[in-house]
Amino acid sequence: MSRYVIGRIGQAALVLWAAFTVSFVLLQALPGDAILIKFLNPELGLGPEQIAEIRASYAADSPLWMQYFTTATNFLTGHFGYSIHAGVPVGDLLLANLPPTLWLATLGFLLSLVLAVTLAALSALSPFSWLRSFIQSIPALFISTPVFWLGILLIQVFSFQLRLIPVINPGPWEALILPVVTLAVPISAPLAQILMRNIDHVLTEPFVAVARAKGASHRWVLSKHVAKNAVLPTLTIGGILFGELLAGAVVTEAVFGLNGIGGLTQRSVGDQDIAVLQAIVVFSATAFVLINLTVDLLYPVFDPRLRVRQGALA
Amino acid sequence: MSTVITFKPVSTAHSNAPVLEIGHLAVGYRGSDGFQRVVHDVSLRVRPGEVVALVGESGSGKTTTAQAVIGLLAENGRLEAGAVRLNGTDIAGWSQKQLDTIRGSKISLIPQDPTSSLNPVKTIGAQVAEVLQIHRRGSRAEIDARVVELLARVGLSRPELRAKQYSHELSGGMRQRVLIAIAIALRPALIIADEPTSALDVTVQKRILDLIDELRREYGTAVLLVTHDLGVAADRANHIVVLKGGRIQEQGPTSEILASPRSEYTRKLLADAPSLGKIRAVPRARSPRIRGSDDAIVVQNLVQDFSVGGRREAFRAVDDVSFTVQRGTTHAIVGESGSGKTTTARGIVGFQKPTSGRILVDGVDVTTLRGENLRRFRKTIQLVYQNPFASLDPQQTIFQIVEEPLLNFDPLPRDDRARKVHAILERVGLPQSVLTRKPRALSGGQRQRVAIARALVLDPQVLVLDEAVSALDVTVQAQILELLEELQQALGLTYLFISHDLAVVRQISDTVSVLHNGRQVDSGLVEDVFLRPGSAYTRELISAIPGQRNVSPR
Secondary structure (H helix, E strand, C coil), rough: CCHHHHHHHHHHHHHHHHHHHHHHHHHHHCCHHHHHHHHHHHHCCCCCCHHHHHHHCCCCCCCCHHHHHHHHHHHHCCCCCCCCCCCEEEEHHHHHHHHHHHHHHHHHHHHHHHHHHHHHHHHHCCCCCHHHHHHHHHHHHCCCHHHHHHHHHHHHHHHHHCCCCCCCCCCHHHHHHHHHHHHHHHHHHHHHHHHHHHHHHHHHCCHHHHHHHHHCCCHHHHHHHHHHHHHHHHHHHHHHHHHHHHHHHHHHHHHHHHCCHHHHHHHHHCCCCHHHHHHHHHHHHHHHHHHHHHHHHHHHHHHHCCCCCCCCCC | CCCCCCCCCCCCCCCCCCEEEEEEEEEEEEEEEEEEEEEEEEEECCCCCCEEEECCCCCCCHHHHHHHHHCCCCCHHHHHEEEEEEEECCCCCCCHHHHHHCCCEEEEEEEECCCCCCCCCCCEEEEEEHHHHCCCCHHHHHHHHHHHHHHHHHCCCCHHHHHHCHHCCCHHHHHHHHHHHHCCCCCCCCCECCCCCCCHHHHHHHHHHHCCCCCCCCHHCCCEEEECCCHHHHHHCCEEEEEEEEEEEEEEHHHHHHCCCCHHHHHHHHHCCCHHHHHHCCCCCCCCCCCCCEEEEEEEEEEEEEEECCCCCCEEEEEEEEEEECCCEEEEEEECCCCCCHHHHHHHHCCCCCEEEEEEECEHHHHHHHHHHHHHCCCCCEEEEECCCCCCCCCCCHHHHHHHHHHCCCCCHHHHHHHHHHHHHHHCCCCHHHHHHHHHHHCCCHHHHHHHHHCCCCCCCCEEEEECCCCHHHHHHHHHHHHHHHHHHHHEEEEEECCCCCHHHHHHEEEEEEECEEEEEEEEEHHHHHHCCCCCCHHHHHHHCCCCCCCCCC
16 A cells, blocks of 8 residues: 555656656757847847846856756745746746636536536436437537637627626626636546446446346446446546646636636746746646546545555465 | 235245246347347246256357346347246336336346456445345344345355455455355345356356255245356256257256257257266277377476565465376366466466476477577467457458468468468368458357467467367367367377366366466376376365266255
């Protein structure tokens, strides 16, 4: 058990280190940098020496390997450097932009879970096979819906035509409704598909026949035997979908004009604000790794087969 | 449940009114090519305390018939005509909701594969308790007590502990006992046992069948036993129903069916069943070996250890096994699961390095071979696996499957390769028309012939047959065994025959090694070992072969 936990935590640390290193190399390899973009502006009238001075103050002139180690050490101690564009600590920027994204992502994920489970349950309980195949085709529709298109469509319908949700100065909750729906729909699709396929598969298992032979009804079998077995493989995909959630948040925030990590990412890319981008990459990787670590550690809780060591003697 | 069902009082075993009466049953499945009827006009009766065996090969409709009785046909299946009377009440037209009230309480099921028949994420206790909860028998505490009582009744040690364990923590035999506990929990009038022991080792099989017998006698329960094994049916049933292609070939009291079968098909089944060897009482007459007495395989003091789960200690899978196999003869390695028979075979083929000991195949020490030499060596020794459905690549045509080994060794021109493939196919008795087909278009027996052809196309000296006939129906099994015999005579092949089935081993082998927990407990000429077994374990194995009682239980 403890070997399993230590192994998984070690893997997580390795993934984080790799994410940091790869993003560092890629960001450094970009042509131009934020200092040039900001200070080479002719209106500022700065000479080459002054720019070199500014570069030195950001330690941008030291050799790459030294920058790598300083940045790594700073990250480990919680210092993410300064945004060149905004001139404030990157940590403050992240903290300011985090809450909207966190709400958006959490609510979006929860809604996608509700959608997926509802669809899967409807399909499993539907008494007619035509109804079941209809419900099972819905996720395919969801998955082929682009986030930006769905967002614009929802604004058109609910804000401009039905006038249910104000576009200008909406309340904090009202402002979240449409973005959350936009984000949840495409993410619910793979979840629902996998859940449905798992349910259909588990229903063909001999232990389901044994349960029916005990006199259990279809509903009893679904809730007491199928549900838990069908959810197990879905856990992994749930963790992986969190990555989709981050990518989706960038587009969604742009469409709905929300100030979150997505918006910050978009602006920082435009400004080539490497310090901010580096911090965002490491932050997202940490979140992704933590979620997947949680999933891995949850598995033995749900699946007793993973609780004991298995070997040739088992 | 709104329906109230009144059953005639279940009288004791002496009442003659049948518990189950199937009349003119017809069942069909809706498939891609329309509706197909697979059970035609089946009628039979099971009286209280009686065991009726439904015997047939795969596709005979025996399982479909059993599923129709308990209302658990596959989704595309339909009971088209006929009556299923349980204690006089016709349940053929009942809805699932109505059937739920009698399943588990009046009819119950002992399934085929105990491993997949228990929910992996629920405790054993919860799964036994479930049948009591569904039918609302008692409070929580009463149910818990009854569960432990039931687990003890079916012969599980430490029942309180077992109730808290999960399926993967139990052995196959223990799992089947749990499923039997579920089946008898509410003392049903009828138990349907669908191949209840086919997935179990022979000694475990005997103990499980004995347990079912004992419980049946104790409770006066009727049993509908579905089996492909005539030996099991001969031992356990009062009455045998022989099915073929969904139709009853004949039925009658067990002794009559065995002594004077009326239908041609039953006679063939009886002749092909290796486990009824005692009934035929004709030990296989092996032709004497004329060839020189050189040894094709020599195994000396073979030991194989595996490290277990990162711990320092090792698990000894094979412990000091030695035997020699003369060229042109068949040596069998017999044992139950976990006995080390497959590990021994893997060492001989060179798939794994033994911990210690020597293995000579055709005079070459396998244990010292590496890289290209090891690859070259594989030409002299080939494997045929148990499952002909999994061992053939479904994407390749039969020609490609048989040709592939030739491409791995000495490059032959395309024409020569084709000629070789055609010749070997004819050799194993397959028509040339199968060459362009994919494995799924072939029957199990044809697939195993393809697997044998693939092994023989390289002209090997030694063939390792790992449970090569275990997955086949008896008549197909008999044909494959005959083919192997003929090939051995013609090509001078040496066989290493790995099997759990002593009856088959007796039919095909010259010499035998009996393995138990990695140790060789008996070895020598087959007839010597069978007639004068040297160890208690071998005696137990031999006595567990079904089909020896010949007379049905009273």
